């Protein structure tokens with residue numbers, strides 16, 4: 001039996017090996033998902049992100065080492081926010097295993113990594129896993145995690161006509177009054193069973209002002225579908241930030257909503273067709289988006305519209321009582 005890798009604190013000496021694991025992973029994933037960017041097959045492309053991750057306030061990581069070689073690593077950082085709670089996060093480039101490593105190793109890494117955060121009261125935990133690595137995903141599931149958010153991609157080849165009587169056009173800065181009653185629709189969809197995801201009333205109160213600004217934002221591409229004077233649906237696109245899971249030059253579908261009574265008529269398909277055509281003209285070939293997988297109509301719509309997950313955000317909420325109920329009699 002081969003000796004198990006030793007799990008040690010992640011230090012500056014581990015950086016180069018970790019970037020190599022990420023570039024090897026990118027090669028593995030690109031064999032299945034050629035739309036992912038080639039640039040991240042180079043180790044050096046991962047260095048700035050990994051450095052930035054380690055420099056975050058409170059960042060902590062672990063590495064698994066076997067015979068002097070890195071078998072895997074896991075790095076994350078704490079966030080304290082009203083919605084997400086006192087939590088530790090590890091982004092998609094915050095972990096990777098060597099090609100030959102047993103996916104079970106992620107559980108040993110997580111045991112050491114999470115201990116640090118749990119001792120500091122970070123019971124909510126968010127990690128990311130490539131969608132095309134089912135064995136690694138299973139290892140996370142066996143440790144109490146579940147899928148919360150899908151991050152996905154599709155190409156921009158989509159032709160669709162708006163339903164009869166519906167016009168599709170770019171939104172203008174003066175459209176704020178016309179879109180205002182659509183703004184809470186995502187929050188409402190997220191709150192519904194079985195998603196039960198919260199948006200706080202004080203956040204909703206800021207929507208009108210922030211959207212009035214957003215309509216003026218030159219880098220945003222807002223599209224509306226309207227019937228006469230009534231806006232029925234809306235979709236907003238931006239050029240996406242680069243990353244290992246973002247096809248080169250991709251656009252991002254950041255916001256999308258349709259009035260409940262207008263859903264299922266092909267409005268979103270028509271808005272995507274319009275936004276995608278604009279993206280193609282700028283040279284893009286792919287679009288990314290993400291959604292809460294427990295929001296059923298949303299999940300089913302994006303899946304039907306051809307978005308295919310590249311990675312998932314997984315979530316685990318450790319029982320807070322572990323802080324005092326540690327198996328010894330009090």
Ligand SMILES: CC(C)(COP(=O)(O)OP(=O)(O)OC[C@H]1O[C@@H](n2cnc3c(N)ncnc32)[C@H](O)[C@@H]1OP(=O)(O)O)[C@@H](O)C(=O)NCCC(=O)NCCS
Pocket residue numbers: 185186189190233255256257258259262263264265266267268269270290291292295296297298300301302304305
């Ligand atoms: C997600 C949403 C924008 C879809 O808009 P829509 O105008 O209803 O979408 P379309 O009518 O263009 O339908 C697109 C595809 O999804 C499918 N679809 C739509 N609603 C569905 C549902 N409830 N269940 C299953 N499939 C559904 C349609 O059948 C269609 O597939 P098809 O063209 O192969 O038949 C809309 O449901 C919505 O506004 N939801 C609330 C807000 C939200 O969650 N936004 C996304 C945030 S990430």
